[in-house]
Amino acid sequence: MNKVLINFAHPAKSRSKVNKALRKAVEGLDGITINDLYATYPDFMIDIEREKQLCEDHDIIIFQHPLYWYSTPAIIKEWLDLVLEHGWAYGSDGKALTGKILFQSISAGADASTYRTDGYNGFSLRELTSPLQATAKLCGLVWLPPFAVTGVHRGLEVEKTQSHTEDYRRIIIALRDSTINIEHAKQLELLNTDINQLIKGN
Ligand SMILES: Cc1cc2nc3c(=O)[nH]c(=O)nc-3n(C[C@H](O)[C@H](O)[C@H](O)COP(=O)(O)O)c2cc1C
Numbered sequence: 001m002n003k004v005l006i007n008f009a010h011p012a013k014s015r016s017k018v019n020k021a022l023r024k025a026v027e028g029l030d031g032i033t034i035n036d037l038y039a040t041y042p043d044f045m046i047d048i049e050r051e052k053q054l055c056e057d058h059d060i061i062i063f064q065h066p067l068y069w070y071s072t073p074a075i076i077k078e079w080l081d082l083v084l085e086h087g088w089a090y091g092s093d094g095k096a097l098t099g100k101i102l103f104q105s106i107s108a109g110a111d112a113s114t115y116r117t118d119g120y121n122g123f124s125l126r127e128l129t130s131p132l133q134a135t136a137k138l139c140g141l142v143w144l145p146p147f148a149v150t151g152v153h154r155g156l157e158v159e160k161t162q163s164h165t166e167d168y169r170r171i172i173i174a175l176r177d178s179t180i181n182i183e184h185a186k187q188l189e190l191l192n193t194d195i196n197q198l199i200k201g202n
Contacts, residue, residue, distance in 0.1 A: 001031050002176050005058035006105075009037045009065040009073045018107040018149050018161065019066060025165035031176045033058065037075045044078055051083045056096055060175050061141075063132070064105040066152075070121070070128050072104075080135065089139045098140035101175065101182075103191060104129050105168065106146045109153035125150075126189050142182065147171060147191040167192045174199045 006026065010019050013036075026032050035054055041047075055061060065072050083089070088096045106125060114120035115128075126145045136143035149156070149164045156164075171191060174180045179200045185191060188198070 002059040002178060003057060004032045004060045004062065004172055004176050005054055006032065006034045006062045006064050006172075007037055007076070007079065008034055009063065009076050009079075011038050011073050011075070013038065016066070018152050018156070018164070019064060021161050021165050022064065022105065022107075022149070022168045025169040026172050029169075029173065029176075032172060037079060038073075041075065044075060046075075046079055046082050048082050048085070051079065052085075052088060052096070055083070055100070058100070060101040061097075062103055062105055062172075065107075067106050067108040067125075067128075070123070071131075084135070084139065095140065100141050101144060102132065102136045102141040103144035104132060104146040105148075107149045107152050110150065111154070112148075112150040115150065124189065142186075144182075144185050145188050145191050164192075167195055170195060170199060 006023070008019070008023060010016050013020065023034060027034055033054070035051075037046075063072065063076055065076060068074075071077075085094070087093050106129070108115070108125065110121060115123065115125045117124065125148050129146045133143045135141075147168060171180070181198055181200055185198055188194065191198070
């Protein structure tokens with residue numbers, strides 16, 4: 001069984017709808033650790049050794065966050081700047097993360113149709129997550145496209161939120177249990193584009 005680390009980053013958790021619901025759907029599952037970055041480090045004083053140990057203890061690392069200015073909330077950038085040390089994450093002796101899986105779980109205010117080359121935002125969500133893709137490449141991680149919930153500003157109906165939380169739970173369990181077709185996942189626009197094709201045995 002793989003161990004899954006969810007680095008959860010939401011600076012206004014009490015007002016969150018989507019990320020709170022996604023988190024609730026996987027919290028307490030066997031083999032899943034939720035690491036709430038803003039709750040643990042309200043002053044941004046990240047405990048580098050603790051974070052490195054958490055990464056070493058897990059096989060799959062997820063950054064779950066709302067999309068802020070086409071990117072992550074600030075604490076994830078701080079985490080990357082501090083934790084991914086030379087000689088640990090990269091460099092000739094930096095092999096601590098090699099072979100682990102990495103992806104982002106994103107919620108976005110704007111509709112899916114705006115996240116296209118010819119759409120209002122001009123870039124796909126997959127393209128917007130390329131800085132982490134490049135980071136993963138440098139550190140020898142296996143990068144996957146993001147799991148994404150879009151159109152949050154319009155307000156999601158209860159059924160839609162439920163279907164996203166179910167998808168999130170299914171994908172995380174499948175990653176934990178190695179029942180995901182990783183090569184297929186790498187090609188997808190989003191990790192939740194076609195879940196039934198993605199999970200083996202469906
Ligand atoms: C500072 C800030 C920046 C944001 N930037 C974007 C953005 O670039 N694109 C977008 O679609 N939504 C953006 N949003 C909307 C959030 O992504 C949205 O409110 C969030 O995903 C909702 O998730 P939640 O219910 O967990 O809070 C932004 C919101 C804030 C507060």
